[in-house]
Amino acid sequence: MQANYTRPLDLKRGRVDLSHGAGGRVSAQLVRELFARHFANPALDAGDDGAVLPAPGPGERLVMATDAHVVSPLFFPGGDIGCLSVHGTINDVAVMGARPLYLSASFILEEGYPLADLARIVESMARAAREAGVPVVTGDTKVVEQGKGDGVFISTTGLGALPAGRTLSGNQARPGDAILVSGTMGDHGMAIMAQRESLAFDSEIVSDTAALHGLIAQLLEAAPSVRVLRDPTRGGLATTLNEIASQSGVGMVLEEKAIPVREQVDAACELLGLDPLYVANEGKLVVVVPAEHAEAALAALRAHPLGSDAARIGEIVEDANAFVQIRTGFGGKRMVDWLSGEQLPRIC
Amino acid sequence: MQANYTRPLDLKRGRVDLSHGAGGRVSAQLVRELFARHFANPALDAGDDGAVLPAPGPGERLVMATDAHVVSPLFFPGGDIGCLSVHGTINDVAVMGARPLYLSASFILEEGYPLADLARIVESMARAAREAGVPVVTGDTKVVEQGKGDGVFISTTGLGALPAGRTLSGNQARPGDAILVSGTMGDHGMAIMAQRESLAFDSEIVSDTAALHGLIAQLLEAAPSVRVLRDPTRGGLATTLNEIASQSGVGMVLEEKAIPVREQVDAACELLGLDPLYVANEGKLVVVVPAEHAEAALAALRAHPLGSDAARIGEIVEDANAFVQIRTGFGGKRMVDWLSGEQLPRIC
Ligand SMILES: Nc1ncnc2c1ncn2[C@@H]1O[C@H](COP(=O)(O)OP(=O)(O)OP(=O)(O)O)[C@@H](O)[C@H]1O
Ligand SMILES: Nc1ncnc2c1ncn2[C@@H]1O[C@H](COP(=O)(O)OP(=O)(O)OP(=O)(O)O)[C@@H](O)[C@H]1O
Ligand SMILES: [Mg+2]
Ligand SMILES: [Mg+2]
Ligand SMILES: [Mg+2]
Ligand SMILES: [Mg+2]
Ligand SMILES: [Mg+2]
Ligand SMILES: [Mg+2]
Numbered sequence: 254m255q256a257n258y259t260r261p262l263d264l265k266r267g268r269v270d271l272s273h274g275a276g277g278r279v280s281a282q283l284v285r286e287l288f289a290r291h292f293a294n295p296a297l298d299a300g301d302d303g304a305v306l307p308a309p310g311p312g313e314r315l316v317m318a319t320d321a322h323v324v325s326p327l328f329f330p331g332g333d334i335g336c337l338s339v340h341g342t343i344n345d346v347a348v349m350g351a352r353p354l355y356l357s358a359s360f361i362l363e364e365g366y367p368l369a370d371l372a373r374i375v376e377s378m379a380r381a382a383r384e385a386g387v388p389v390v391t392g393d394t395k396v397v398e399q400g401k402g403d404g405v406f407i408s409t410t411g412l413g414a415l416p417a418g419r420t421l422s423g424n425q426a427r428p429g430d431a432i433l434v435s436g437t438m439g440d441h442g443m444a445i446m447a448q449r450e451s452l453a454f455d456s457e458i459v460s461d462t463a464a465l466h467g468l469i470a471q472l473l474e475a476a477p478s479v480r481v482l483r484d485p486t487r488g489g490l491a492t493t494l495n496e497i498a499s500q501s502g503v504g505m506v507l508e509e510k511a512i513p514v515r516e517q518v519d520a521a522c523e524l525l526g527l528d529p530l531y532v533a534n535e536g537k538l539v540v541v542v543p544a545e546h547a548e549a550a551l552a553a554l555r556a557h558p559l560g561s562d563a564a565r566i567g568e569i570v571e572d573a574n575a576f577v578q579i580r581t582g583f584g585g586k587r588m589v590d591w592l593s594g595e596q597l598p599r600i601c
Numbered sequence: 602m603q604a605n606y607t608r609p610l611d612l613k614r615g616r617v618d619l620s621h622g623a624g625g626r627v628s629a630q631l632v633r634e635l636f637a638r639h640f641a642n643p644a645l646d647a648g649d650d651g652a653v654l655p656a657p658g659p660g661e662r663l664v665m666a667t668d669a670h671v672v673s674p675l676f677f678p679g680g681d682i683g684c685l686s687v688h689g690t691i692n693d694v695a696v697m698g699a700r701p702l703y704l705s706a707s708f709i710l711e712e713g714y715p716l717a718d719l720a721r722i723v724e725s726m727a728r729a730a731r732e733a734g735v736p737v738v739t740g741d742t743k744v745v746e747q748g749k750g751d752g753v754f755i756s757t758t759g760l761g762a763l764p765a766g767r768t769l770s771g772n773q774a775r776p777g778d779a780i781l782v783s784g785t786m787g788d789h790g791m792a793i794m795a796q797r798e799s800l801a802f803d804s805e806i807v808s809d810t811a812a813l814h815g816l817i818a819q820l821l822e823a824a825p826s827v828r829v830l831r832d833p834t835r836g837g838l839a840t841t842l843n844e845i846a847s848q849s850g851v852g853m854v855l856e857e858k859a860i861p862v863r864e865q866v867d868a869a870c871e872l873l874g875l876d877p878l879y880v881a882n883e884g885k886l887v888v889v890v891p892a893e894h895a896e897a898a899l900a901a902l903r904a905h906p907l908g909s910d911a912a913r914i915g916e917i918v919e920d921a922n923a924f925v926q927i928r929t930g931f932g933g934k935r936m937v938d939w940l941s942g943e944q945l946p947r948i949c
Contacts, residue, residue, distance in 0.1 A: 270943070274671075276835025276881075277940025281844070300848060301770050302693040302831060303666030305763060308657050315663075318651030319705035319758060321743045323622075345650040357667035359756040361709070393756075395669045397947065401751040408707040408741075410667060410758035415653060422649050483650060487624025496629070500648060533624075592625025595618070599745065 262286045267368040274362065274396030287372060288360075288392055291379035296355075296390035304390035306355055309414030318345035319410040325599040327374065327404055329448045331441075331460030332535075334407055335378035340464045340535060341486070341601060342411040343385055347466035348482040348538070350421040350473065351413030356382060358409050359393040363402035374405060385464040387411070419473075423500035425480035430569040431547035432505060435468065435538040435554050436461065436562040437513045438490050442532035442600050443521045450525075457517045463536030468559045472540065475553030481541035486601055488592040489531040493539050494577045495591045504572025507579040507589065511566045531592050533600045541569065610634045615716040622710065622744030635720060636708075636740055639727035644703075644738035652738035654703055657762030666693035667758040673947040675722065675752055677796045679789075679808030680883075682755055683726035688812045688883060689834070689949060690759040691733055695814035696830040696886070698769040698821065699761030704730060706757050707741040711750035722753060733812040735759070767821075771848035773828035778917040779895035780853060783816065783886040783902050784809065784910040785861045786838050790880035790948050791869045798873075805865045811884030816907045820888065823901030829889035834949060836940040837879040841887050842925045843939045852920025855927040855937065859914045879940050881948045889917065 262282055272279040289297055296304035309315065322338040332340075339356065346353040358378070362371065382389050389409075444460040465484065473479060481501075485493035490512070498505050514522075514529045522529045536559060542550045547565055554560030567579075577589040610630055620627040637645055644652035657663060670686040680688075687704065694701040706726070710719065730737050737757075792808040813832065821827060829849075833841035838860070846853055862870075862877045870877045884907060890898045895913055902908030915927075925937040 271946045272941075272943040274835075275940060275943045275946070277840050277879075277942070277944075278938075279942070280835070281939070299770060299772070300844075301697060303664040303697040303699070303759070303761070305697060306663040306665060308661055308663050308762075311659075313656055315654040315656050315760070316651040317654060317703060317705055317739050317758075317760060319707045319739055319756075320741045321707035321709050321756065323709060323743045323745050349649060349651040349653060351651070355665060357665055357758045359667045359669035359758075361669050361671055361754055361756075391665050391667055393668045395671045395947075397671050397751060397754075400748060403745060403749040406709055406745075406754070408667075408669065408709075408756035408758075410665075410705045410707075410756075411651070412663070412665060412760065413651070414656075422647060424647070487622075487628070492625050496648075531625075590626075591629070592623060593620075594625070594627070595620040595623040596625075598619045598623070599743075 264368050264372050269362045269364055269366040269368060269396055271364055271396050274394060280394060283394060287375055291375050292389040294388040294390060306390060312417035314415040316346050316349045316351035316413040316415050318342055321406060321408045322601060323406050323599050324601050325403065326448055329460055330444045330458065332462040333374055333377050334405055335374035336381035337462050337535060337601060338407040338409045339378055339381035339385065340462050342409040343387055343464045343466055344484040346411040346413035347469045348484055349415060350419045351415040353387045353411055353413045353466050355390045355412045356387055356409050357391045358389045358407060361402055361406040362396045363404050364396055364399045366404050371405065421482050423481055423483065423497045426497055426501035426503050426541045426569045428503055428569050428571045429544055430480060430541050431544050431565055432567045433540040433551055433563060433565050435560045437515045438534060439514060439518045439522065439529035439532035441535040442597050443518045445600055446525060446597060447521060458521060461534055461536035463559055465536060465538055465559065468557045471557050472550060472553045476542055476546045476550035478546045479540060479542045479550060483539045485534050485537055485539050487533050489533055491530040491589045492592045498575040498577050502575055504570045504575060505567055505577045506570050507567035509579050509581050511564055513562045513564050531596055535601060612716050612720050617710045617712055617714040617716060617744055619712055619744050622742060628742060631742060635723055639723050640737040642736040642738060654738060660765035662763040664694050664697045664699035664761040664763050666690055668693065669754060669756040670949060671754050671947050672949050673751065674796055677808055678792045678806065680810040681722055681725050682753060683722035684729035685810050685883060685949060686755040686757045687726055687729035687733065688810050690757040691735055691812045691814055692832045694759040694761035695817045696832055697763060698767040699763040701735045701759055701761045701814050703738045703760045704735055704757050705739045706737045706755060709750055709754040710744045711752050712744055712747045714752050719753065769830050771829055771845045774845055774849035774851050774889045774917045776851055776917050776919045777892055778828060778889050779892045779913055780915040781888040781899055781911060781913050783908040785863045786882060787862060787866045787877035787880035789883040790945050791866045793948055794873060794945060795869060806869060809882055809884035811907055813884060813886055813907065816905045819905050820898060820901045824890055824894045824898035826894045827888055827890045827898060831887045833882050833885055833887050835881050837881055839878040839937045840940045846923040846925050850923060852918045852923060853915055853925040854918055855915035857927050857929050859912055861910045861912050879944055883949060
């Protein structure tokens with residue numbers, strides 16, 4: 254019957270058009286043949302306005318986190334906006350100490366964007382969600398006219414369960430605590446920059462985008478006294494440490510030579526006049542832990558594939574000004590300020 | 602000290618720039634002085650990567666729903682993207698039968714957008730959240746270059762608690778059930794169209810944007826046997842009914858003259874060649890309820906200020922083809938198909 258006829262979605266040569274966002278027959282088809290097909294899970298498959306989900310266990314609290322993703326380019330060495338939007342939100346849930354359980358995903362598509370590329374993004378997203386064990390249970394799709402968007406924007410929201418008695422927060426750092434990082438700094442941001450600028454070294458630097466909840470679970474088991482976890486994304490390590498210092502009302506002293514940075518990242522930063530401490534990461538952790546458990550925490554990080562380059566990089570000190578300082582290779586000390594202005598637009 | 606100096610946000614003459622999305626000092630300032638100031642609540646104020654929230658009561662399940670909002674223009678008669686993004690997501694949680702509890706909000710801002718207008722949007726959003734009793738507990742802010750966005754896009758995700766034993770779903774409609782709507786059809790879409798086209802009648806048609814959880818609570822108390830609730834947004838009543846018919850594997854027969862449509866909306870639709878059954882609503886409900894409880898449900902809707910024009914518009918019938926049909930004023934019957942193609946881009 255004519256009324257029910259719809260041409261199948263042309264995932265090879267088709268392009269996003271306004272009808273994909275109109276909420277009618279063509280929208281339903283896009284959800285069915287692309288999104289729901291790849292994200293497949295019982296809550297999403299029900300096809301209702303919201304997903305019905307089991308609540309967390311007794312005594313547990315919820316953790317909710319959200320991020321919009323507007324990275325450009327959409328595909329970069331080591332990842333794409335699809336897996337990035339899964340990893341980024343899982344990480345914000347996981348650094349609160351919670352087990353990530355569910356994701357929502359809302360898409361803003363630009364008219365004319367190739368469906369084939371959208372399909373690659375959705376597949377990557379579905380793979381990341383599957384590997385992390387955190388399904389996309391509900392979604393939304395809107396389309397804006399050509400020139401009013403930029404290909405694909407994805408907002409994800411994550412929901413997790415926080416075990417009773419666990420409190421991780423940026424306000425928990427105390428003088429004497431050790432500061433650790435789970436690996437090398439600046440890989441994600443420099444992978445994007447290299448791709449954008451078509452630099453000669455572009456194939457050598459790869460984004461670190463990864464879901465950190467497995468690493469965090471291992472860390473918290475070995476060192477349950479951990480006080481602060483945070484993922485040093487936009488603004489880099491420098492800004493994340495300043496946030497924690499402000500929230501806790503403490504100072505920090507870092508050892509410059511202890512901070513792990515890949516040689517190629519260092520070289521690329523040099524070339525572009527950037528400081529790796531301000532460059533975004535998407536698969537790294539900052540850990541603040543009482544000094545007496547620092548070595549146990551470090552060992553736990555290093556025992557995980559995502560933490561093999563973990564390092565102890567400094568300590569929390571008393572400082573009413575909440576300054577972050579760094580001891581340089583030459584024995585001097587300088588201030589490490591927040592990122593000011595805009596260094597690398599649309600890095601995530 | 603220089604390192605800590607930041608000019609205060611110029612909310613009168615300032616504009617969004619890329620540094621507002623860079624994750625550094627200026628981003629933190631925008632969140633503090635604009636977003637967190639208006640959304641203020643303990644979970645958000647903690648300033649961590651995710652919000653820590655009490656879990657729902659024993660036996661309850663969770664409901665999670667998300668929508669991206671890309672409405673154009675951003676301000677329209679009866680509302681703006683701010684309150685719309687709160688209402689829309691609350692409604693998707695509430696139509697599942699859940700008590701809406703928390704919202705997340707992620708913003709994609711276009712470089713150059715006036716901060717004063719952004720502030721109006723955030724204030725409207727905060728007011729809507731406060732009036733609904735559903736706080737914005739976590740957020741995100743990204744900025745894209747001029748010409749890569751369109752002022753402001755807002756994605757909201759809602760979380761609610763579903764009482765034990767309650768099951769509302771599009772797949773629950775059964776032959777013999779009555780179909781109700783909570784009020785007039787097409788007000789939101791025609792308010793946007795009138796504004797866009799600067800039509801003469803533009804001041805008379807006002808969006809119906811509203812949070813429906815209060816109305817729904819009253820309805821479910823009076824008629825706990827309600828089987829399906831849905832908000833007929835994009836695609837309008839016609840598309841929403843087709844979705845339910847498909848999910849439940851049933852047909853529907855509607856009475857054209859029973860469907861409430863405001864006179865001005867009807868006239869505006871006539872003028873633009875639109876059918877009010879395909880025009881979006883943002884504060885209306887579709888209800889499927891066993892016939893024996895239809896009058897109780899209707900009375901409960903009408904007893905609420907948001908349901909004063911509620912009407913019984915048709916019934917569920919057996920039909921393996923899941924066709925929606927309508928009896929016209931002249932005694933004939935015609936098919937009511939899904940919205941096909943694109944009628945009103947960026948209506949929400
Ligand atoms: N990109 C997507 N990925 C996964 N599921 C999606 C996606 N877009 C929509 N969905 C799912 O499709 C169904 C219909 O979504 P739709 O957005 O039309 O509903 P709605 O939010 O009630 O309507 P509106 O967006 O007009 O308010 C929902 O179950 C939703 O979770
Ligand atoms: N528009 C907003 N409204 C309300 N709160 C916001 C908004 N934008 C950011 N926030 C809050 O500000 C804090 C910092 O957010 P930010 O996005 O910098 O953290 P993040 O997600 O960990 O970093 P990234 O976005 O780089 O991954 C969080 O507590 C977040 O909830
Ligand atoms: Mg984040
Ligand atoms: Mg974070
Ligand atoms: Mg939706
Ligand atoms: Mg919706
Ligand atoms: Mg809905
Ligand atoms: Mg964020």
